[in-house]
Amino acid sequence: MNLTKLRRQFPALMQQVAGKSPIFLDGPGGSQVPQSVLSVMSAYLGYYNSNLGGAFFSSDKTVELMANARQAAADLLNSPSRDQIVFGANMTSLTFSFSRAISRDWQAGDEIIVTNADHFSNVSSWQQAAEDKGVKVNTALINEADCSLDMAHFESLLNSNTKLVAVTYASNTTGSINDIQRIVELAHSVGALVYVDAVHYAPHELVDVQALDCDFLACSAYKFFGPHLGMVYGKREHLEGFTPYKVEPAKDIIPGRWETGTQSFEALAGLIAAVDYIADISELDDSHSRRDKLAAAFAKTKQHEMALSEYFLTRLVNYPKIKLFGIDDLERLSERTPTFALTFAGLEPRQISEFLGKQHVCVWDGNFYAQGLCKQLGVLDTGGVVRIGCMHYNTIEELDKLFDLFDELI
Numbered sequence: 001m002n003l004t005k006l007r008r009q010f011p012a013l014m015q016q017v018a019g020k021s022p023i024f025l026d027g028p029g030g031s032q033v034p035q036s037v038l039s040v041m042s043a044y045l046g047y048y049n050s051n052l053g054g055a056f057f058s059s060d061k062t063v064e065l066m067a068n069a070r071q072a073a074a075d076l077l078n079s080p081s082r083d084q085i086v087f088g089a090n091m092t093s094l095t096f097s098f099s100r101a102i103s104r105d106w107q108a109g110d111e112i113i114v115t116n117a118d119h120f121s122n123v124s125s126w127q128q129a130a131e132d133k134g135v136k137v138n139t140a141l142i143n144e145a146d147c148s149l150d151m152a153h154f155e156s157l158l159n160s161n162t163k164l165v166a167v168t169y170a171s172n173t174t175g176s177i178n179d180i181q182r183i184v185e186l187a188h189s190v191g192a193l194v195y196v197d198a199v200h201y202a203p204h205e206l207v208d209v210q211a212l213d214c215d216f217l218a219c220s221a222y223k224f225f226g227p228h229l230g231m232v233y234g235k236r237e238h239l240e241g242f243t244p245y246k247v248e249p250a251k252d253i254i255p256g257r258w259e260t261g262t263q264s265f266e267a268l269a270g271l272i273a274a275v276d277y278i279a280d281i282s283e284l285d286d287s288h289s290r291r292d293k294l295a296a297a298f299a300k301t302k303q304h305e306m307a308l309s310e311y312f313l314t315r316l317v318n319y320p321k322i323k324l325f326g327i328d329d330l331e332r333l334s335e336r337t338p339t340f341a342l343t344f345a346g347l348e349p350r351q352i353s354e355f356l357g358k359q360h361v362c363v364w365d366g367n368f369y370a371q372g373l374c375k376q377l378g379v380l381d382t383g384g385v386v387r388i389g390c391m392h393y394n395t396i397e398e399l400d401k402l403f404d405l406f407d408e409l410i
Helices: 003-007 035-047 057-077 091-102 124-133 151-157 180-189 236-241 265-280 290-316 330-335 349-358 371-376 396-409
Strands: 085-088 111-115 136-140 162-168 193-197 216-220 230-234 322-325 339-344 364-366 385-389
Touching (some): 057 230, 091 216, 230 236, 265 290, 290 330, 290 396, 349 396
Antiparallel strands (some): 339 385, 364 385
């Protein structure tokens, strides 16, 4: 992977701020965007801005764009059909919408499982739906040693009354990856549906909804080099079987029956370009399918991101005043993303992020809506953690500059 060539595609990475090249280690909160994505979004708005269903050229272009965007998302997630991809403003809004439809038939005595590993978009939606129906909410804990899901505790919560399991593919705070395939198998064994939050996972690993056999999977394009846009994959029987809340005249066919109002068509144009940007990292020619290109591209970026993780963790052991939450075993790098949750002895997380921010090193601090995780780890009321998040466009040299600033700070 030619990192220099790759980075030149991102205007944000090429800019100067007060005479310095900024370092973006804020990827888990939203990635930077390549020029190819910016260009197609501008071109759509400039030449073809229209709604669906008109008898004229720009509307025809929008219909074509919508179909192409669904196919790009289907290729990214390995959906059997593009008709099983639902678009919306963001993952959170879509999840609230799906929670209302899925919970319509829940009854008192039913149960659901959420987890302490999750962003609360995949917790609060289900908690509120359960409260409306008098359904019991069980919360699976994490293993505090590595911040992965406590599978023994999760299994103990499963029973014949469990209707749904909502679980994250990877923690947006610690980077720990969960065994979703095993979770799905266990949930299905008691007849429960599984709704997977892959927002943090999708920029780092190739998703395969067919291999997972999950019922629903949600992610967001702005986390993988695209615009603000949410999407949900659903099994066909569920998308056709559940009854969504929708405007009465809207057609009752999938996937449109799940999509309320006019979509952000310029964002859909950006989604296509973002998926193609990832595919192009493979450097495979067009005799290969987009899915094959994506698989090869993610293999490349995974290797680079594991090298970043190894370097970061190897250097971090020299800083006893910095505590890491998450996987630190170099033999388990494949089980984490290059996202690191840290606390600094004697310093609040906000102090760290402000100090780094003044040097134009962008990192986040707080709980990142992973409220259950931060509460279980005992950091919720002390400002959460500092989150260092690498993407495949980050470099070892950038990490060196980060540690130089750690030296200055500590």
